[in-house]
Amino acid sequence: MTVQNKGGAEHSRRRGQGELETQVLAALCRAPGPATAGWVQEQLGGNLAYTTVMTILTRLQVKGAVARERVGRSFEWTPVADESGLAALRMRKVLDGERDRQAVLASFVTALSPRDEQLLRDLLAQASGDGED
CATH class of the missing domain: 1.10.10.10 (Winged helix-like DNA-binding domain superfamily/Winged helix DNA-binding domain)
Structure with missing residues (x-):
């Protein structure tokens, strides 16, 4: 390029x-x-x-x-995956390569903006079934 x-x-x-x-x-x-x-x-x-x-x-x-x-x-x-799916695969690969998954996830979550944190909470609630009517 x-x-x-x-x-x-x-x-x-x-x-x-x-x-x-x-x-x-x-x-x-x-x-x-x-x-x-x-x-x-x-x-x-x-x-x-x-x-x-x-x-x-x-x-x-x-x-x-x-x-x-x-x-x-x-x-x-x-x-098989779209662009967001590819990004998720990359993120999972990074996470899988670390010994302390909890520390990596904690660092990731604490660096999120309030808007992204709420989006993550909403997605987790949907995934666990808490968001069902």
């Missing part, structure tokens, strides 16, 4: 962690059905190498965000 600096010259910008995965998954979610890596590459503007798209799709499959099915000599890919 290129970005222009103040003088108008272009330089490469390093993508944020997970940014490319998010872009690939978003393109796949826009597909009218199962899509090939070539289709995803086209949707992303063709600036990425085909092998890069394949690598990202394979990583997303390992994470459980996409599924693939062999069609002829190629694969067709289908999203």
